[in-house]
Amino acid sequence: MTEIRTVTTLRSKREEIVSSIKLYEDRIKQARADLAHVNACIKIFEASGDPEDMPRYVDVYRLFKRGEQIALCKEALASGPKSTRELALHVMGAKGLDVGDKVLAKALAAQLIHALRMQASRGKIERVGKKGTALMWRLPSG
Structure with missing residues (x-):
């Protein structure tokens, strides 16, 4: 049909x-x-730049002004050699961040390694070995 x-x-x-x-x-x-x-x-x-207002996944680069991390690290190294982890915790404390946040501390430490190595290549910081798996740093002597 x-x-x-x-x-x-x-x-x-x-x-x-x-x-x-x-x-x-x-x-x-x-x-x-x-x-x-x-x-x-x-x-x-x-974003206001206030660490309290930022979500956990925000990039840590936005938390610091140019050269601020290295200045804080040098401030900590004035009292003697420190590991990358100790420097990361010092920087976090100086910025008012939660020093108990292990994820942020690890991310910041990874970022600091590059900045510290660049400073070491310029002779502004010295690498003095390892403490466990963390690199140790100090200010140049003399």
Whole structure:
């Protein structure tokens, strides 16, 4: 039996509407992703710099001014050699960060290693060995 032209036209229209709905759903999904990115950017630019206001996953580079970490490390090294871990805890304490936060301490220590090695290559800090697995540092003598 042959189909009525009206039914054929309605089926065709139904397929057109279904594909339009899919297209609009994809556009809505993309718009939601774009909105999430814009909101994240707003949070970044509105950050006050206060450690209490920052989420745990924020990059530690944003917490310090240029050269501030090394200045704090040199301040700590004035009292004698220290390990990278001890320096990280000193820097955290000086900035008012939670010294009990092991994740932050480890991230900060990893960042400090690079900065301290750069200072050592310039002769401003000396590497004096290891204490367990942590590197030891001191101010240059004389």
